[in-house]
Amino acid sequence: MSDAKIEFRGVHKRFGSKVVLDGIDLIVPKGQSMVAMGGSGSGKSVMLKCVLGIIRPEKGEILVDGRNVLSMSASEREETLCKFGMLFQGSALFDSLPVWENVAFGLIQGRNMKRAKAKDIAIDKLAKVGLSAEVGALYPAELSGGMQKRVALARAIAADPEIIFFDEPTTGLDPIMADVINDLIVASVKELGATTLSITHDMASARKIADKIAMIYKGKIIWSGERADIDQSGNEYVDQFIHGRAEGPIRMEVLKP
Amino acid sequence: MNVFAIIGRTVLALLTEIGGVARFTWNGVSHIVRPPFFWHLLMQQMMRIGYFSLPVVALTAFFTGGALALQIYYGSTDFNSENVVATIVALGITRELGPVLGGLMVAGRVSAAIAAEMGTMRVTEQIDALSTLSTNPYKYLVVPRIVAAVITVPLLVFVADIIGVMGGYVVGVASLDFNGPVYIKNTVDFLKFDDVMSGLIKAAVFGFVIALMGCYHGFNSKGGAQGVGRATTNAVVSSSILILAANYVMTSLLFAK
Numbered sequence A: 001m002s003d004a005k006i007e008f009r010g011v012h013k014r015f016g017s018k019v020v021l022d023g024i025d026l027i028v029p030k031g032q033s034m035v036a037m038g039g040s041g042s043g044k045s046v047m048l049k050c051v052l053g054i055i056r057p058e059k060g061e062i063l064v065d066g067r068n069v070l071s072m073s074a075s076e077r078e079e080t081l082c083k084f085g086m087l088f089q090g091s092a093l094f095d096s097l098p099v100w101e102n103v104a105f106g107l108i109q110g111r112n113m114k115r116a117k118a119k120d121i122a123i124d125k126l127a128k129v130g131l132s133a134e135v136g137a138l139y140p141a142e143l144s145g146g147m148q149k150r151v152a153l154a155r156a157i158a159a160d161p162e163i164i165f166f167d168e169p170t171t172g173l174d175p176i177m178a179d180v181i182n183d184l185i186v187a188s189v190k191e192l193g194a195t196t197l198s199i200t201h202d203m204a205s206a207r208k209i210a211d212k213i214a215m216i217y218k219g220k221i222i223w224s225g226e227r228a229d230i231d232q233s234g235n236e237y238v239d240q241f242i243h244g245r246a247e248g249p250i251r252m253e254v255l256k257p
Numbered sequence B: 001m002n003v004f005a006i007i008g009r010t011v012l013a014l015l016t017e018i019g020g021v022a023r024f025t026w027n028g029v030s031h032i033v034r035p036p037f038f039w040h041l042l043m044q045q046m047m048r049i050g051y052f053s054l055p056v057v058a059l060t061a062f063f064t065g066g067a068l069a070l071q072i073y074y075g076s077t078d079f080n081s082e083n084v085v086a087t088i089v090a091l092g093i094t095r096e097l098g099p100v101l102g103g104l105m106v107a108g109r110v111s112a113a114i115a116a117e118m119g120t121m122r123v124t125e126q127i128d129a130l131s132t133l134s135t136n137p138y139k140y141l142v143v144p145r146i147v148a149a150v151i152t153v154p155l156l157v158f159v160a161d162i163i164g165v166m167g168g169y170v171v172g173v174a175s176l177d178f179n180g181p182v183y184i185k186n187t188v189d190f191l192k193f194d195d196v197m198s199g200l201i202k203a204a205v206f207g208f209v210i211a212l213m214g215c216y217h218g219f220n221s222k223g224g225a226q227g228v229g230r231a232t233t234n235a236v237v238s239s240s241i242l243i244l245a246a247n248y249v250m251t252s253l254l255f256a257k
Helices: A046-050 A074-081 A099-110 A115-130 A133-137 A143-155 A175-192 A203-210 A229-231 A236-243 B003-032 B039-051 B052-079 B082-123 B126-132 B135-173 B179-192 B193-219 B222-253
Strands: A002-014 A017-027 A032-037 A059-064 A085-088 A165-169 A193-198 A212-215 A218-224
Touching: A002 A218, A002 A229, A017 A046, A017 A059, A017 A193, A017 A212, A032 A046, A032 A203, A032 B222, A046 A085, A046 A165, A046 A175, A046 A193, A046 B126, A074 A099, A074 A193, A085 A143, A085 A236, A085 B222, A099 A115, A099 A133, A099 A143, A099 A175, A099 B126, A115 A143, A115 A175, A143 A165, A143 A175, A165 B193, A175 A193, A193 A212, A203 A229, A203 A236, A203 B003, A212 A229, A218 A229, A218 A236, A229 A236, A236 B179, B003 B193, B039 B082, B039 B135, B052 B135, B082 B126, B082 B135, B082 B179, B082 B222, B126 B135, B135 B179, B135 B193, B193 B222
Parallel strands: A032 A193, A032 A212, A085 A165, A165 A193
Antiparallel strands: A002 A017, A002 A059, A212 A218
16 A cells, blocks of 8 residues: 555564464554554554564564565664654653753754754744743653643654654543643644554544544454544444443453452 | 473573673673764763762771771781781772772662663653654663763772772771881882772773663663562672672682782
């Protein structure tokens, strides 16, 4: 498929005896926002980390702009990583650096930009996520969870990446702050024209930020389609998940007394 | 219970650990000579590892020098050879006690701090975030710590040598009634450049071991707060044991006749 920005082909990953990814096949089209949803431990975060080279899969191919990132040299991989921005589940802000340096980190260290210029860009990106320049001087530990997410979003978009990954962007936030983050994600992505791959189990978030949705279950993509089609997927796993029912084909591993 | 299975598992775990350390060492060392270099981080680490360890190393050296002078004096009075006190204190401090005790004190202070800091960065995904921001974690985190420790631990030990000898002098003159100028003359006359140099070479190796073990255990920590605690303990224990083992090997190599 020529408009694929990211393509997973038969990606396998296991940790010990636990199979986490069991032949993932997924295409993320250029300029589109794909949301991969699924329960906890279904392999969603591992999928993202495989693309970024943080985790190496045992089998399969991951193509970014048609090139397999798994067979790249270290320097090629570093070059490819410049295309990416990522918002981590726990924000993953560097607690030893002030907020503005967190946002400007990729520009200063990764792209050798002058600190003064990088600081101006960081302040501008902070403004885009609704944070004042004064916040830039604070340290991450001085911020609330919602503000940390906003800083993490500002960091993810600081270098105007072609591809942005969002790892559970609304987890741990109250519904209003979650919606604020969703709006910021949509606005930022629209402005950048970036391709995004988000993972979440928050259906409200998925409905807001997705163009396409894929459902991952037991390491496999069991359904994918347009956001509008999710309610008529005809897939009983998807139905159970989006309605949050305990009863259905997805059995939670819960020990009952 | 199958005894062979237990032995097999233990051997495999040991080999895996050795392989992991070897690979980590290679990654860390190979990045020392490859740009970019984070000079400001190197300076920062030299302050943390070297300057801030000075009080604890100085106190250790002073009291060790004093205690050594007392022990040698009490042991040598039976043979009427008290005049060897200054010489043996100087040789003992510069060849063995300065580097080994200094190394162990720095291991307890620095190796633990490195492992705790890096372990926290690992479990909060800050190390993963570095990769996504086009920054190699080995270059950014590991190299500055290793280089700083290799440079500053010998400097610390050099200071410890002086203070340790001074501790012996203070005890010798103040409580053992030695003549001050004679004590100093005995120290200077019998102390050779090689004695001091051998201790400094040992200290550089100990510095490498301390930083490497701190980085390795921190970098590979997993499992939240408990994992960070385990990494910290492992870093101190392994660096202390390796310092003692390396000391024996280097003593046998450096002083072989």
